[in-house]
Amino acid sequence: MGCALMTTAGGVCFRPLTEVAAHYRRGELSPTELTRLFLDRIDRLDRSLHAFITVAADRALEDAAKADRRLARGDPGLLIGIPIAVKDSIATAGMRTTGNSRVLEDWVPHRDAAVIERLRSAGAVIIGKTNLNEFGWSIPTPDDLCPPPRNPWNPEYAAVGSSSGSAVAVSAGMTTAALGTDGGGSVRLPAGQMGLVGFKATHGLVSRVGVLHAGSIGDVGPLARTVADAAALLQVLAAYDRDDPDARPRAHADYLGSLDGGVRGMRVGIPRSYLDAVSVETEVSAAFDLALDELARLGVTVTAVEIPALVYARAANFVVLNAEHYAAHEAVLRLQWARYGRSARLYLAQGAFLTAADYLRAREVGRLARLAIDEVLQHVDVLAMPTSPVVTAEAARRPDVHRRGIGASFTSPFNLTGHPALSVPCGMSAVGLPVGLQLVGRHYDEATLLRLAHAYEQATAWHTMCPPERVAAR
């Protein structure tokens, strides 16, 4: 079968998962054809973008061929044959998993992480492992195991992390979707900066078993082209896992099926005092205000809310991350100090100087913040704020900003409190990097959150834009 879609406007490498699945069903495209297209693009583009640490070409083509056969038999699964890239902190059996660290440079897990088992069972094709800040906790440097990814929207700028490679891979048309992990915004921040949807579900809804150092607040989440794609992935990923201590058995909603339920009359709260307290760049504020206008046009009531605990939740999340990262690495740091990158080993070492009391107080702040947010979410359906206060990774990585976690001011509180949150594209900056809108929902009410995000997305055109490289690479 020839790939007729390859040269059509939009290019199949930039089409959403749901659309690709429809092409498969109509026989217009096969998983093997699409996988080959992506492998070719990776070969041409990734020498400069650095999205991938490992490209699993042979295994991906084997799995794509299996998917071809499943589709030929009429198997209806939505993810069959969909190429997905996976952050290299998520274990993949038979495929090395490095955390972008020389400490694990040659580690090949024997088992898949729980989320990989679910993706493979659903027929997805794991196309490769993506780049990240070393162990998700450093400022990337050129001497990392794999050098830092560049932002395909404007390669003059770095891609913000830590799931930067996953976002670059999707954004640059090197895969249909990807998985990242998010302990302070690491799925939502790169999604926002690269024009994608990044989604962190309620803590415990998606298993973290087999994820390097997920700690007590990290989550696995999809990076996708549309809200519907994120919903489709959540449909497969959300499952009770008795091996995940934070998982709770519960019935899962039809996330994809409930997207079109309407949003008129929905109430959105803006934590205005917190936004004012964070130094938000002018372009980000402007894009956010326009997004609120659009929500109002959709019939949504936008109102200011007060959540004083948010500023402390940000600091508390930073304390928890520091303490847990140090605890996870303490023994290996002593034995293999020189194998860690220069930035990662310092970021990891600082957690040694926190006390047990610091950690417990941070957890208590998290509990109080959750209560405060839950109280507000009795009066509004969803909270809204910018995904990031700044446009570029360079601004977020200024040492005085990065070591206080200020770039994650709007994302990290909801890791500590466990609320579901996503980033959806809402604007474009003067330097050509996208800007994200973050929406936050009630615990386990992913359906409402996705419905609002979908309505906003469909009312705007931001999600239809592609990096300028696409024209040259098509």
Place this chain on the structure above:
Amino acid sequence: MGTRFSSRDTFHDAVRALQLPLTDEEVNAVWTMVTDLHDQADSLLRFLQETPGADPLRGSAEWGARS
């Protein structure tokens, strides 16, 4: 604002006790990071002390306001 260590020398001693082979330059870098980190951790204690219903001695808001 400030680190909990009385001097940079005591911080050096604490680093040595961890048995981590930091260079002097790295110790100085971590000193700056830890100063910020302690600042943030201390802000959490102040928040808990000032929040009605949050008793940092007990660490649980369920016990209600201090009597």
